[in-house]
Amino acid sequence: xxxxICLTMLRAxxxxxxIFLHLTGAGYIRSSGYRxxxxxxxxxxxxxxxxxxxxxxxxxxxxxxxxxSLPSGVRRVEAGREFVEVGSHPGSSCLVVSGxxxxxxxxxxxxxxxxxxxxxxxxxxxxxLLLKIMDHGVVALTDxxxxxxxxxxxxxxxxxxxxxxxxxxxxxxxxxxxxxxxIASMGRRSVEEQIAHLMCELFLRLRVVGKTDGNTxxxxxxxxxxxxxxxxxxxxVNRALQSLRRMKAIAWQNQIVTILDWEALETxxxxxxxYLSLHSEAR
Amino acid sequence: xxxxICLTMLRAxxxxxxIFLHLTGAGYIRSSGYRxxxxxxxxxxxxxxxxxxxxxxxxxxxxxxxxxSLPSGVRRVEAGREFVEVGSHPGSSCLVVSGxxxxxxxxxxxxxxxxxxxxxxxxxxxxxLLLKIMDHGVVALTDxxxxxxxxxxxxxxxxxxxxxxxxxxxxxxxxxxxxxxxIASMGRRSVEEQIAHLMCELFLRLRVVGKTDGNTxxxxxxxxxxxxxxxxxxxxVNRALQSLRRMKAIAWQNQIVTILDWEALETxxxxxxxYLSLHSEAR
DNA sequence: CGGCAAATTGACACATCTCAAAGCCTGTGG
DNA sequence: CCACAGGCTTTGAGATGTGTCAATTTGCCG
Numbered sequence: 001x002x003x004x005i006c007l008t009m010l011r012a013x014x015x016x017x018x019i020f021l022h023l024t025g026a027g028y029i030r031s032s033g034y035r036x037x038x039x040x041x042x043x044x045x046x047x048x049x050x051x052x053x054x055x056x057x058x059x060x061x062x063x064x065x066x067x068x069s070l071p072s073g074v075r076r077v078e079a080g081r082e083f084v085e086v087g088s089h090p091g092s093s094c095l096v097v098s099g100x101x102x103x104x105x106x107x108x109x110x111x112x113x114x115x116x117x118x119x120x121x122x123x124x125x126x127x128x129l130l131l132k133i134m135d136h137g138v139v140a141l142t143d144x145x146x147x148x149x150x151x152x153x154x155x156x157x158x159x160x161x162x163x164x165x166x167x168x169x170x171x172x173x174x175x176x177x178x179x180x181x182x183i184a185s186m187g188r189r190s191v192e193e194q195i196a197h198l199m200c201e202l203f204l205r206l207r208v209v210g211k212t213d214g215n216t217x218x219x220x221x222x223x224x225x226x227x228x229x230x231x232x233x234x235x236x237v238n239r240a241l242q243s244l245r246r247m248k249a250i251a252w253q254n255q256i257v258t259i260l261d262w263e264a265l266e267t268x269x270x271x272x273x274x275y276l277s278l279h280s281e282a283r
Numbered sequence: 284x285x286x287x288i289c290l291t292m293l294r295a296x297x298x299x300x301x302i303f304l305h306l307t308g309a310g311y312i313r314s315s316g317y318r319x320x321x322x323x324x325x326x327x328x329x330x331x332x333x334x335x336x337x338x339x340x341x342x343x344x345x346x347x348x349x350x351x352s353l354p355s356g357v358r359r360v361e362a363g364r365e366f367v368e369v370g371s372h373p374g375s376s377c378l379v380v381s382g383x384x385x386x387x388x389x390x391x392x393x394x395x396x397x398x399x400x401x402x403x404x405x406x407x408x409x410x411x412l413l414l415k416i417m418d419h420g421v422v423a424l425t426d427x428x429x430x431x432x433x434x435x436x437x438x439x440x441x442x443x444x445x446x447x448x449x450x451x452x453x454x455x456x457x458x459x460x461x462x463x464x465x466i467a468s469m470g471r472r473s474v475e476e477q478i479a480h481l482m483c484e485l486f487l488r489l490r491v492v493g494k495t496d497g498n499t500x501x502x503x504x505x506x507x508x509x510x511x512x513x514x515x516x517x518x519x520v521n522r523a524l525q526s527l528r529r530m531k532a533i534a535w536q537n538q539i540v541t542i543l544d545w546e547a548l549e550t551x552x553x554x555x556x557x558y559l560s561l562h563s564e565a566r
Numbered sequence: 567c568g569g570c571a572a573a574t575t576g577a578c579a580c581a582t583c584t585c586a587a588a589g590c591c592t593g594t595g596g
Numbered sequence: 597c598c599a600c601a602g603g604c605t606t607t608g609a610g611a612t613g614t615g616t617c618a619a620t621t622t623g624c625c626g
Contacts, residue, residue: 105471
């Protein structure tokens with residue numbers, strides 16, 4: 001048994017239910033006002049998903065409307081809660097509206113690996129539309145707002161809107177590209193390089209959805225959680241972070257990551273953003 | 284610089300061109316007779332792709348016809364040749380008809396990581412239909428036969444055949460699930476367990492397309508190539524293989540892998556085949 | 567039999583894990 | 597305003613895991 005105390009701890013809480021904030025059909029029910037900027041669930045989906053997709057291809061007004069009218073419930077999930085369970089057969093897919101979510105796999109020894117990190121705009125388990133059975137759990141790495149879109153609606157969309165279908169398909173292939181980048185990092189980079197690479201990736205992914213501030217972004221997780229993303233021990237990750245700090249490449253304090261020297265970091269990590277498909281193209 | 288001499292070597296050969304065996308529109312041009320059982324390219328695609336998809340959902344006769352009529356050229360690629368290059372902008376996607384192919388990423392140090400292995404029936408770079416730019420190269424790990432399907436035809440299919448589209452989409456999400464399994468293995472399993480897990484995976488994937496023989500399968504790659512899949516050094520992999528041999532879990536000689544005790548291997552590797560989505564379901 | 571690629575070995579350096587203790591920071595109650 | 601508890605972070609020390617390099621052995625092919 002090791003690290004990720006917050007995950008372990010909160011995993012036990014699975015008993016009590018999430019608070020559903022609201023469930024909208026056409027998306028016009030007022031929210032609880034948790035954030036002034038976000039008026040309702042559907043609006044949020046449009047903002048964040050359309051921004052994700054719109055970065056990669058242009059969306060027609062009609063298509064934005066379709067996304068907007070997707071039925072979706074938005075709920076808050078507290079940090080550490082596993083809100084989609086391994087082996088389950090979900091009837092809907094989850095879109096991250098705010099916060100960080102992660103896909104997680106457990107081994108018998110109690111070890112755990114976070115196989116993917118998801119930021120606002122990411123459709124975490126869209127693949128469950130096709131795979132049916134979850135091969136991993138999905139956990140809130142920080143407090144999150146999660147929108148839930150029924151598979152029935154998504155399936156209908158695949159029958160009627162080929163272009164949007166291709167864009168959603170694309171989003172799952174971007175996830176796969178990110179998986180491959182992680183595999184390459186885990187296999188052939190030093191932990192320091194691996195962390196640097198991940199920070200470059202997160203910075204760009206967050207910037208697309210407007211979640212960066214200058215050269216900083218909020219990353220409110222513990223070193224133990226980072227260690228589970230990297231597949232290393234928390235102690236080792238701690239030492240690597242100190243080394244990166246000494247290099248003056250990145251700072252991470254008060255839950256804020258600061259990229260001190262983007263070019264240096266990119267070079268050090270051999271980061272090439274191609275795999276994120278951040279350019280707009282007809283798809 | 285290390286291992287994978289065969290890859291290094293053959294990478295240099297990039298100069299000379301592949302031999303295109305044939306290019307068929309409706310798929311009835313005779314092949315060179317490389318294998319008696321495989322009469323022509325389109326037939327092969329049906330056999331192997333329909334078998335891949337048909338394992339996961341039922342295909343109507345019409346759908347099989349559609350697959351059959353996909354324009355496709357089949358070519359032979361010799362072991363070690365990188366037949367899709369990183370950074371390229373392919374106009375078609377490659378389906379493995381026979382042999383093993385791998386996705387590969389290089390680091391400046393000369394290190395390389397194989398981020399995925401593909402067996403017959405796999406649509407190696409189907410994602411390039413949506414991602415446009417290759418974030419990795421694709422290399423023949425053994426002599427291969429590769430069918431090439433133009434993106435135009437696939438795109439047309441997404442406009443007219445939602446169900447087949449979903450199945451192709453599914454195939455890319457299965458790839459992603461495999462990526463995640465690799466991430467979990469790399470992060471939290473010992474090399475021995477990692478190898479065991481990979482062998483379980485390959486065995487089942489090959490069995491689906493009829494490429495196993497009893498409890499054995501042909502795996503004609505070097506230990507150095509395996510090391511590049513695992514993200515380890517060839518020396519370390521060699522020692523891990525010896526250990527597995529001593530455990531009498533698997534044998535690997537004359538390019539044939541034999542699963543000596545499936546249950547033991549599965550238990551040892553904590554292998555759970557869910558992520559391969561091998562069950563048939565309406566998707 | 568000679569030649570070559572691949573597998574294996576040995577020795578040693580470096581990376582990473584584990585365990586346990588210590589330090590630090592923050593929120594809470596007195 | 598201080599003391600304390602609890603969760604993180606940091607440190608130290610020692611055990612393992614893994615990489616590197618170079619030499620040796622093995623197996624296959626002509």
